[in-house]
Amino acid sequence: MKGSRAWLSTVLGVVVAGAYLVPVYWMVVTSLKEPGDIFATPPRLLPAPATLGAYTGSVLGSPGVLRGLANSTIIGLATTLVTLALALPAAYGLARFRIRFANAVLLLFLVAQMIPAINVALPMFVIFSRLDMVNTYAGLVLANCSLALPLAVTVLRPYFLTVPGEVVEAARVDGCGHWSAFWRVALPVSVPGMVTVAVVSFLGAWGEFVFALSLTTREEMQPVSVVLAGLTNAFGTRWNDVMAVSAVVALPIFLAFLFLQRFVVGGLTAGATKG
Amino acid sequence: MKPSRARAGRPSVPPVAYAFVLPAVLFMVATVLYPLAFTVDLSFRDVGLREIVAGGGEFAGLANYRAELGGAEFRSALWTSMVYTVVSVALSFAAGLALAVFLNHRFPGRGLLRSALLVAWVLPSVVSANIWRWLLDGTYGLLNAALRGLGLLDADVFWLVQPATALASVIVATVWSTAPFAMILLLAGLQSIPGPVHEAATIDGAGPWQRFSRITLPLLRPVSVTVLLLLFVTTFKTFDTIYLMTRGGPGDATTILPIHAYLEAFSFFRFGTGAAATTIMLLIPLALSLFYFRALRREEVA
Numbered sequence: 145m146k147g148s149r150a151w152l153s154t155v156l157g158v159v160v161a162g163a164y165l166v167p168v169y170w171m172v173v174t175s176l177k178e179p180g181d182i183f184a185t186p187p188r189l190l191p192a193p194a195t196l197g198a199y200t201g202s203v204l205g206s207p208g209v210l211r212g213l214a215n216s217t218i219i220g221l222a223t224t225l226v227t228l229a230l231a232l233p234a235a236y237g238l239a240r241f242r243i244r245f246a247n248a249v250l251l252l253f254l255v256a257q258m259i260p261a262i263n264v265a266l267p268m269f270v271i272f273s274r275l276d277m278v279n280t281y282a283g284l285v286l287a288n289c290s291l292a293l294p295l296a297v298t299v300l301r302p303y304f305l306t307v308p309g310e311v312v313e314a315a316r317v318d319g320c321g322h323w324s325a326f327w328r329v330a331l332p333v334s335v336p337g338m339v340t341v342a343v344v345s346f347l348g349a350w351g352e353f354v355f356a357l358s359l360t361t362r363e364e365m366q367p368v369s370v371v372l373a374g375l376t377n378a379f380g381t382r383w384n385d386v387m388a389v390s391a392v393v394a395l396p397i398f399l400a401f402l403f404l405q406r407f408v409v410g411g412l413t414a415g416a417t418k419g
Numbered sequence: 420m421k422p423s424r425a426r427a428g429r430p431s432v433p434p435v436a437y438a439f440v441l442p443a444v445l446f447m448v449a450t451v452l453y454p455l456a457f458t459v460d461l462s463f464r465d466v467g468l469r470e471i472v473a474g475g476g477e478f479a480g481l482a483n484y485r486a487e488l489g490g491a492e493f494r495s496a497l498w499t500s501m502v503y504t505v506v507s508v509a510l511s512f513a514a515g516l517a518l519a520v521f522l523n524h525r526f527p528g529r530g531l532l533r534s535a536l537l538v539a540w541v542l543p544s545v546v547s548a549n550i551w552r553w554l555l556d557g558t559y560g561l562l563n564a565a566l567r568g569l570g571l572l573d574a575d576v577f578w579l580v581q582p583a584t585a586l587a588s589v590i591v592a593t594v595w596s597t598a599p600f601a602m603i604l605l606l607a608g609l610q611s612i613p614g615p616v617h618e619a620a621t622i623d624g625a626g627p628w629q630r631f632s633r634i635t636l637p638l639l640r641p642v643s644v645t646v647l648l649l650l651f652v653t654t655f656k657t658f659d660t661i662y663l664m665t666r667g668g669p670g671d672a673t674t675i676l677p678i679h680a681y682l683e684a685f686s687f688f689r690f691g692t693g694a695a696a697t698t699i700m701l702l703i704p705l706a707l708s709l710f711y712f713r714a715l716r717r718e719e720v721a
Contacts, residue, residue, distance in 0.1 A: 153526035160521070161535045167550045167595070168538060170561055174553065186564045230443040237439025241432045249444055251712050256451045258708040260656035262677045263697045266684050267454035267461060273472045290450035293443060322435045351543025353659040358685060369545045373663055376549060383553050390546045397541050405534060408541065409603065 171394075175199070175387040182383050198388035202375075209389055211364060212371030216350050218281055219367055223288040223349040224342050230289070231296035231341060232334070236326050238297070239304035240312065253294035261354035264290060269358050279365040287355040292345040299341055303334040340407040343400050347408070350396060368393055455701070461694035468688045476691065483695035493696060495671050496679035500655065500700075503590060503675050508650045510594045515601025515646070520631070522602070523609045533606070540599040548663035551592040555579055579665055582672035589661050589673050593654060600653075601646050608642030609635065648711055652704050676700045 174182065175198050176191040203209050238246055268287060269278065277283040307330050315325045356367040366374075372393055375386050400408055462483050464476035487493040522533055539547070554561050557577035566572035578584045612635065620630050636643075658677045661667060667674035667682060674682070680700065684693030 150524075150526040153521075153524055154528045157521070157526065157528065157532045160518075161532045164536055164595075165538060166561075167547065167554060168542070170554060171546070171550045183559050185559065186568065187559065187561055230446055233439040234443030237436050241436035241439075243432055243436050243440060247716070249440060251709075252444070252447055252452070254712050254715075255705065255708050256447055258652045258656075258704045258711075259451070259455075259701060260658070260677050260697070260704065262656075262658060262680050263458065263701055264451060264454050266680065266690065266693055266697055267457040268450075269684075270461065270466070270471050270690060271454065271457060274474060286450055290447065293446060297443065322433065322439075326439070347541075347543075351545060353543075353545050353662075354681075357662075358681075369543065372545055372549065376552060376663070383556075383559075386549055387553065390549050394542055394546045397543060398538075401534075401538065401541055409537060 171387045171390055174384055175391050177384050179382060179384055198384040199392070202382075202385035203388055203392050208363065208371055209368065209392075212366055212368035213392070215281075215365065216367040216369070219284050219288060220346040220349040222281065222285045223292055224345040226285060226289050227292040227296050227345045228338060228341060231293055231300055232331065232338070233326065235297045235300035235334075236304045236330055239301050240307075240309070240326075240330070253297050256290065256294045257298075261291070262358075265354050265358040268355070272359060279360050279362045281365075283359050284355060284365075284367070285349075287359060288345075288349040288352055291352070292341075292348050295348075296341040296345060299344070300334055300337045303337040304330055307333050336407065339404065343404055343407050347397055347400060351393070458694045458698055461690055462698050464691050466690040466694070471688075471690060479691060483691045484699070486692050487695045487699065492671065492674075492679060493699075496674050496676045496696075499586070499671070499673065500675040503586065503593075503657075503661075503673070504651060504654045507590050507593045507597070507654045508647060510590070511597040511601050511650055511654075512643075512647060514594060514598035516605050518598065518602040519605035519609055520635075522606055533603070536599045536602065538599075539595055540597070540603075542596070544596065544659035545663060547596055548592065548660045551588070551595075551660075552579065552664055555588055580669055582669055585665050585669055585672050589664050592660050592664060593657060596660070597650060597654065601650060604646050604649075605639065605642060608639050608646075611642075612638050644714075645711075648707060652707055655704060 173189070173191055176194040176196070177188075178191075178193070178195050178197065181188060181191065237243065238249065243249075264287070268283075272278045272280075272283045312325050312329055315329045316322070320328065350367075351369060352367070353369045353373070356370045357373070360366045360370060368389075372386070372389050375381070375389060461476070463479060463481075464470070465479045465482070466476040470476035518536060522529055555578040557563065557575045557580070560578075562578070563572060563575055566576075576584065578588045616634060616638070617630055620634055625633065656677060657675065658681065661673050661675060661678055662681070665673045667678040671679075676696065677700070680693050680696040683696055684690045
């Protein structure tokens with residue numbers, strides 16, 4: 145009796161999740177259709193025949209999309225590195241020492257996560273215009289790090305809190321300085337946190353749109369999120385192409401989610417629930 | 420003065436401690452606090468296309484604020500923002516709670532379904548906004564085809580072209596992305612309610628609805644407040660979904676505050692009034708995050 149009710153829940157669950165994910169299914173199906181097939185009425189629920197034409201044509205065959213993907217990769221990797229370099233010592237410092245103004249610092253990180261991106265993008269455009277930093281990787285990396293850094297500190301600080309102070313002290317007695325105690329004793333403990341931060345920072349920059357839109361005016365500097373947005377502006381949108389590019393943009397997120405789900409979900413909800 | 424050795428293993432603060440924290444703090448000051456202060460300065464000036472690069476801009480006093488607060492566009496955007504945010508948050512919370520309650524039962528494949536639903540949340544908003552535009556397409560969209568198939572529709576509905584349906588559409592797209600986020604936080608909250616509480620209530624003769632409304636909901640209150648607050652803040656600052664689905668249109672039907680500020684600055688090159696708009700708009704998330712921060716500190720102390 146109980147067993148069959150549990151299975152009934154499974155069936156219901158599959159129906160609910162299936163209905164919920166229709167949009168994702170529709171993206172994939174549309175991306176595999178032939179151009180003429182998109183305008184079939186009623187729409188076909190399966191691509192017949194399925195083709196990778198949209199992928200070979202408007203992803204691999206489009207210099208603009210490829211450049212967007214390259215730009216996003218560069219910006220994402222640089223954002224990840226800078227974020228880790230700044231967040232690791234900061235999270236350690238906040239966890240290990242009772243520094244003054246620690247509350248103010250944590251508040252700064254919290255508020256930074258809550259303000260609308262346009263509030264920073266607007267002045268940044270003016271500041272970067274004067275510094276000649278519009279349309280530069282450096283500008284976009286700085287902007288993306290301002291989003292990634294607070295989350296990174298939030299994720300990493302609890303790891304360093306688990307390192308007993310005595311262990312660090314013992315290392316110091318053995319002749320380690322503060323930096324090498326951090327480097328040799330505390331850092332290894334935080335490796336899962338570092339993976340989370342790396343994944344979340346990269347994916348955050350990869351999908352970021354407001355800064356990407358505001359801080360680039362030249363096409364060759366646009367990240368793929370802006371390139372993708374541009375594809376739908378044209379009259380008579382070729383939706384199979386748009387969905388193929390969308391699927392490629394979503395791919396790293398799907399992969400990370402599939403193989404590193406623990407880190408991704410843990411990281412994002414940690415940022416949401418802890419100060 | 421407090422004793423310097425407050426906790427075992429936490430020695431008095433050596434100066435090097437600040438060296439660990441300082442780079443990140445300086446970075447945040449430079450990339451967030453300075454731009455925010457800079458915006459306040461901009462908001463008191465007359466800044467057009469020329470002044471963006473050249474600098475300066477005539478001091479305009481409160482003129483930008485007066486123009487914004489007195490203008491129909493800002494008021495309309497504020498109203499649209501509130502409707503959009505409140506309705507989205509309410510629906511997202513309700514859907515998230517329903518899903519969380521459902522997933523709180525043990526059944527085969529539960530973990531997998533939980534993960535599957537989270538896909539909607541982790542999808543980049545540029546991607547999901549595009550998908551929604553395509554689903555809602557008036558002529559070839561899947562939604563109209565489905566409604567036609569069910570006999571609910573005999574003429575094409577251009578969802579994103581009519582004011583009322585456009586606002587409803589961006590709300591649906593938003594809720595689709597945020598409900599799984601509410602679900603995962605609420606599910607964690609539900610799982611922290613001990614099973615015996617429910618069992619005791621069942622023995623005392625409480626039905627499922629009574630158990631839900633008298634036990635689950637009250638015990639879930641602290642988590643619910645956090646979820647509602649986070650949903651509000653994230654929804655209030657939405658930009659991508661609306662910009663990509665409607666550009667704030669038709670007319671200004673879906674122009675919420677971030678879209679209004681963006682258009683003011685980047686489409687009309689009125690950076691002064693755009694800065695004033697963002698500065699006023701900032702007050703809402705700022706007040707909420709202070710409230711949230713105090714609640715978190717209290718939790719940590721308790």
